[in-house]
Amino acid sequence: MIDLKDVIPVRVVRKTVESEGIVSFELVHAEAGRLPSFAPGAHIDVHIPGGFVRQYSLCNAARKTGRYVVAVLRDPSSRGGSTALHDSVSEGDTLEISPPRNHFKLNGESVHSLLLAGGIGVTPIFCMAEQLYEEGRSFELHYCARNKQKMAFHDAMSQAAWSSSLRLHFDDGAPAQKFDIDSVLEGAGADTHLYVCGPQGYMDAVLDAARGMGWAQERLHYEYFKADVIHKDTDSDFEVEIASTGTVLSVPADRSIASVLNEHGFNISMSCEQGVCGTCVTKVLSGVPDHRDSFLLPDERDANDQMTPCCSRAKSKRIVLDL
Secondary structure (H helix, E strand, O other), rough: OOOHHEEEEEEEEEEEEEOEEEEEEEEEOOOOOOOOOOOEEEEEEEOOOOEEEOOOOOOOOOOOOOOOOEEEEEOOOOHHHHHHHHHHHOOEEEEEOOOOOEOOOOOOHHHHHHHEHHHHHHHHHHHHHHHHHHHOEEEEEEEEOOOOHHOOOHHHHOOOOOOHEEEEOOOOOOHOOOOHHHHHHHHOOOOOEEEEEEHOOOHHHHHHHHHHOOHHHHHHEEEEOOOOOOOOOOOEEEEEEEEOOEEEEEEOOOOOOOHHHHHHHOOOOOOOOOOOOOOOOOOEEEEEEEEOOOOOHHHHHHHHOEOOOOOOOOOOOEEOOOO
16 A cells, blocks of 8 residues: 555656657646656656556656656556556646665666666666766666567657667567677676566566576666566464554465455555565564565575565465564
């Protein structure tokens, strides 16, 4: 549940077709107020007609205060949010958004940054490239798409002052320009930090390759924007205890911890409901979580002292949460 005091009213001042299936929205404060500043990698929750709440990365340069720009891919397999934005929101309309949150920050001390974007995953990466150029820091951006028609911001990036650091890769292009994960990673120095965003298969391939080459976890930065909620045939009931009240509730095999807690008045803030955004991360005091998110880092999962109740479950018969 989102606290209404954190909601910001915005007006759509520009709606632009950026490529086949991708539309951008430029947002300003609807009441002439000041939008919070943000850093590259930040995202906002957008409240969409139809009761949807979805997360979108801010893709405009962070130095350009007073406005936010998000780009939205029409996804026919989505739960309806992207379709509603494409079809039901026009210039002049007002929406509500959350303040920016950032779980995908640039490392301030890296000597070189390797930015990898797949499809709509370019949105936070575009913003990062702008920031790195402004700071005079070394970087290289590889942008992968099915074809030029599906590549959002193609012209803006190709004409940017930093375009010499841009490499474009098309699935339908000549073999010589195809994205070679191993070659790109092997060519990076030991002081390079990697940032990747895109479809889950693309990101998994990049991260698996990097880890296989011995890249340290602290050099790997990533953000999933969509994930499948994992259900297993072996899922069973377990109990969740609220430390502050001693309340014990049963979580059935076919329901999430968060849905059960919210039903009983324990307001768990949720946004993506897929373990991607980190909004619902909750401290675990006892018990063993069954982590099914894409947000927590491997060492954070191994510690078993926090979890995402929107999608994760419990391996133990009872889990105690700090609520």
